Amino acid sequence: MDTVTLQIDGHTLTVPAGTTIWDAAASIGITIPALCHDPRMAPVGVCRLCAVDIGARTLVAACVRACEDDMEVHTSTEQVVDDRRTLLELLLADYPEDSRREAATGDDELLALARAHGIEAIPYPDGAIGQPRGEDHSSAVIAVDHQACILCDRCIRGCNALQHNDVLTRTGKGHTTRIAFDLDTPMGESTCVACGECAAVCPTGALTNRALAGLQLMTEEQS
Ligand code: SF4
């Protein structure tokens, strides 16, 4: 088996060629923050929270960047942490003030990372642009708050790659980009089988179990 030998935060390790920096760090007990990455799914590298310093011109995303021989990786320098904090502030700029997930189960990963980086309030309170992205209350099981979606793609990969239901995708462009069900039908009218995987893997308040959130099923007119 081909291997590469590198250093992560001063620790020397040898890993199989093709191993990502994120996985290599995890193998020696170093946790690199992540929002879009879930080890059960193929990484997509869209949130950049896992940024690390490898001495290159820019920081790199550890969840998608493969280890290389003689690489020197630094996972938590002042610059790395500052850049992650800025990323979090930008993600939070148009986030709802009350995360449905945080209120229901206290496990909003975006808010937890924000707190860990010293962000106590929603930054840039006037930063939201455009129209609110709306909600979808057509499903009896899951409530959708598009405004809380950070487009991490975890629900899409969970639906398609883990559960093989192939219901979820993306639609729109720019600020109006959002997740969609089938050919952009309301969730409750789509081919969703209500397995709950999307809500289970969502790191924000965008997809929440209605019962846990204490939400009644809305009528057709309300949804
Ligand atoms: S709904 Fe949740 S899991 Fe899906 S893309 Fe948005 S934030 Fe990610």
Ligand code: FES
């Ligand atoms: S966790 Fe690596 S880019 Fe999102």
